[in-house]
Amino acid sequence: MSLNVDYNLRPDYDKVIKNIADYVINYEVDSKDAIETARNCLIDSIGCGLLALQFKECTKHLGPIVEGTVVPNGSRVPGTNFIMDPVKAAWDIGCVIRWLDYNDTWLAAEWGHPSDNLGSILGLCDHLSQKRVKDGLKPIYMKEILEFMVMAHEIQGVLAIENSFNRVGLDHVLLVRVASTAISAKIMGGNEEQIKSAISHAWVDGSSLRTYRHAPNAGSRKSWAAGDATSRGVRLADIALRGEMGVPGVLTAPQWGFYDISFNKTNKDQKLKDKADQIFKFNRDYGSYVMEHILFKIQYPAEFHAQTAVEAAVKLHNNVKDKFNEIDKIVIRTQEPAIRIISKVGTLANAADRDHCIQYMAALGLIFGDLKAEFYEDDFHKEHPLIDKLRDKMEIQEDKRFSADYLDPEKRSIANAIKVIFKDGTSTEDIEVEYPIGHKRRRSEGIPLLEKKFLNNLNTCFDEEKSKSIYSLCTNQQALEKTTVNEFMEMLAKL
Numbered sequence: 001m002s003l004n005v006d007y008n009l010r011p012d013y014d015k016v017i018k019n020i021a022d023y024v025i026n027y028e029v030d031s032k033d034a035i036e037t038a039r040n041c042l043i044d045s046i047g048c049g050l051l052a053l054q055f056k057e058c059t060k061h062l063g064p065i066v067e068g069t070v071v072p073n074g075s076r077v078p079g080t081n082f083i084m085d086p087v088k089a090a091w092d093i094g095c096v097i098r099w100l101d102y103n104d105t106w107l108a109a110e111w112g113h114p115s116d117n118l119g120s121i122l123g124l125c126d127h128l129s130q131k132r133v134k135d136g137l138k139p140i141y142m143k144e145i146l147e148f149m150v151m152a153h154e155i156q157g158v159l160a161i162e163n164s165f166n167r168v169g170l171d172h173v174l175l176v177r178v179a180s181t182a183i184s185a186k187i188m189g190g191n192e193e194q195i196k197s198a199i200s201h202a203w204v205d206g207s208s209l210r211t212y213r214h215a216p217n218a219g220s221r222k223s224w225a226a227g228d229a230t231s232r233g234v235r236l237a238d239i240a241l242r243g244e245m246g247v248p249g250v251l252t253a254p255q256w257g258f259y260d261i262s263f264n265k266t267n268k269d270q271k272l273k274d275k276a277d278q279i280f281k282f283n284r285d286y287g288s289y290v291m292e293h294i295l296f297k298i299q300y301p302a303e304f305h306a307q308t309a310v311e312a313a314v315k316l317h318n319n320v321k322d323k324f325n326e327i328d329k330i331v332i333r334t335q336e337p338a339i340r341i342i343s344k345v346g347t348l349a350n351a352a353d354r355d356h357c358i359q360y361m362a363a364l365g366l367i368f369g370d371l372k373a374e375f376y377e378d379d380f381h382k383e384h385p386l387i388d389k390l391r392d393k394m395e396i397q398e399d400k401r402f403s404a405d406y407l408d409p410e411k412r413s414i415a416n417a418i419k420v421i422f423k424d425g426t427s428t429e430d431i432e433v434e435y436p437i438g439h440k441r442r443r444s445e446g447i448p449l450l451e452k453k454f455l456n457n458l459n460t461c462f463d464e465e466k467s468k469s470i471y472s473l474c475t476n477q478q479a480l481e482k483t484t485v486n487e488f489m490e491m492l493a494k495l
Contacts, residue, residue, distance in 0.1 A: 011249040013196050016280055017203070020155055020178070021195045023286040024186045029147045034288035036477060038146040041104050041153075043474045044296060044450055045115040046492065047457030048103045049096035050079045051373065054460055057351075058099040061224055062092045073130040075123040078492035079461045086123045090180075090234045094119025094227030100373045101223070101355050102301040104294045104438075106153070107406070107414060110160035111304070111337070112172035114290065117152035119230035120180035121145060122489065124187050129485040142488055143481035148183050150291045155179040157290030162281040166210055166341070168263055173229040174207035180233025190241050197246030198237045203258050204250050205232065215344050218353040251280075283409075293412065296438030298449045300371040305338035306358045308433035309416035313365025316420060319428050320366055324386060326422045332362060333399040333417040333432075335406045343396045351376040362418060363390040405434070414439070451475055461494065 013021075029035060052058045062077065064084050075089030076082065082092065094116050097103050103115045122145070129140040156179040165172060181202040185195040208229075212221040240246070251258045259279060300310045309332060320327065334343075344357040354360045354376040364371045367386055374380055381387065405413040417432035437446045454474070458467035470491060473479055480488075 011252075013200065013246065013248040014251040016251055017196050017199045017248070019286065020182050020199055021192060023155070024151055024182050024195060025192060027151065027286065029150045029288060031150075031288040031292060034150045034291040035143075035146050037291050037294060038149040038153075039474070039477055039480060040296070040447060040450060041115050041149060041291070041294060042118070042146065043454045045097045045103045045118050046078055046474075047454040048098075048100060049093065050461040051102070051457045052096040052099035053079045055099065055373075057220060058096060058223070061095055061227075064088060073127055073134060075126040076489040076493040078489070079494055081493065081495050083493075086120075086127045087231050087234050087238075089123035089126070090119040091224075091227045091231035092119075093122055094176075094230040095224045096227075098226040099223045100301045101303060102297050102373070104296050105304040106157045106160060106290060106294060107304060107337075107412065108157070108161040109164040109407075110166060110172050110175065112156060112160060112175055113226065114153035114156045114176075114179070114294065115149070116173070116176045116226035117156065117180045117183065117230055117233075118149065119227055120184045120233045121148045121152065121187070122485070123231075124184055124234055125485045126489040128187065133484075133486060139484040139486060141481065142483045142485060145485060145488075146481065148187065150288050151186075151286075152179045152183045153291045153294060154286050154288060155182055157294075158282065158284060158286055159280070162283055165207065165263075169210055170207040170262060171210045171213065171225065173225045174205075176226050176229040177205060177232050177236075178202045180230040181236045182233075184234045184237035185240055188237055188241050190237065193246070194240045194243075196248075197244060198240035200246040200248060200250045201236045201240065201244070202233065204247050205236075206258070206262055213356065214341065215346070215353070216349075218356055219350060220352045222352055222356075293440050295414075295436065295440075296446055296450055298436075298438045298446050298453060300361075301355065301373045302361045302371055303342050303356050303358075304436070305335065305342055305414060306361045306416065307436035307438070308414055309334065309338075309358055309362045309418060310365045310371050311433045311436065312416055312418040312431040313362045314369050314371075315431050315433075316366060316418060316428055317369035320420050321369070323422065324367070324390070326424070327390070327393055327420055328423045329421045330362070330366075330390065330394045331397060331419045331421065332358065332394060333397050334358065334402060335415060336398050336403040337406065338416070339396060339398055345391070348381070351378065354381065357391075358396070358416075359391040359394045360387060362394065363387045366390060366418075366420070412439075 071085050074083035075086050077092045125140045133139050156175040181198045185198040211217045342356045342358045348354045402415040405411045413434045415434040419430040421427040435441045455471050
């Protein structure tokens with residue numbers, strides 16, 4: 001009688017893991033564009049987090065696990081009086097940044113929000129910088145924070161360019177965890193083996209299902225999932241730096257690896273033809289490309305595939321505001337990803353459901369000529385039945401050109417077009433917006449508005465004098481880079 005026995009020869013680390021580790025260990029950020037864009041990402045993300053503190057559904061998640069816990073050299077959460085261990089601080093910072101779906105975005109085969117990694121970067125660096133000062137060592141400066149951001153953005157973004165996790169039902173916060181783990185291990189001073197070990201454990205964790213982002217189960221978990229992922233990155237890095245062995249073949253191991261278990265999609269009509277269909281694809285090396293091309297949500301707290309739809313709807317507001325009862329049909333032309341993830345009919349159960357519905361967001365633009373975070377709340381929705389009446393009149397169509405340009409690396413457009421047709425057969429102009437104002441092609445137009453958004457968000461949390469002081473520092477590249485992380489986080493704390 002013979003038995004099937006695995007040949008127990010421990011493999012080398014998978015190439016994907018080695019490439020990420022090599023990048024975080026050896027790459028030097030030398031792109032001025034990337035560093036300046038990182039500063040804008042930083043201030044925008046901080047501002048989004050401060051604005052989120054106005055919402056109780058967000059703040060109920062914040063604070064130490066054990067109330068009253070005192071942590072020496074603990075990490076601060078901007079806009080609060082919390083001082084916590086870096087793991088929970090990373091959770092809270094990541095949660096507030098992502099809560100309103102208003103921070104920067106990366107769109108490719110997979111999408112996501114690379115500034116989610118700021119939870120781990122700020123939480124960990126605040127603690128370590130304080131500890132270094134206490135020990136008589138050099139603190140961590142904000143210039144290093146910007147460099148860490150460039151690298152975290154790059155890891156998450158490059159993994160997403162040609163690898164669609166959503167198509168196999170996995171959530172993009174997996175990439176937040178991988179990037180946060182790699183950067184956290186670097187920040188903590190890990191050697192090559194420790195960094196590779198940490199990254200391998202990030203893949204072993206698998207991934208959340210996307211079900212909480214889609215009808216009929218869309219809910220508020222999508223607003224704290226990134227905080228959970230970036231926090232896990234700090235924890236895994238800590239485990240690895242304590243000497244925990246890695247799992248070198250986590251991706252490629254037959255039967256038990258990530259590719260076979262989590263990236264092998266069986267469709268109703270066909271199975272993947274060969275192993276090559278399961279393995280991650282890359283069209284570029286790691287550098288600073290992602291940060292240089294990141295997308296900002298400047299005008300509207302809306303899922304990014306709908307940003308240009310809202311902009312088009314707002315442009316039509318004056319043409320339709322007195323004629324809502326005369327509308328027969330509203331035609332929205334969009335890209336394929338928007339149809340797949342944010343096109344919804346029927347009842348929308350909660351705010352998280354509404355901010356991922358292109359019909360709801362377009363209706364807000366048509367009715368109010370604007371879109372604010374509070375427009376998604378239950379009370380607001382109940383007070384304005386016209387929103388759902390307009391949703392019922394909407395027809396969603398894929399524009400093949402929009403879908404192609406969305407994936408074109410030279411364009412990366414996120415186009416939408418809206419046309420309103422009235423009962424008498426007349427219609428409005430067909431308003432098409434190809435690039436949102438936060439796109440790199442509209443960067444010069446967008447940055448002044450992004451800075452205004454930041455100041456407005458500061459004013460929701462601090463008095464006018466303190467807001468102006470923070471704003472002055474954060475909009476000065478050289479001054480911010482020379483500020484220590486512990487001083488920066490103390491300035492943002494509300495003690």
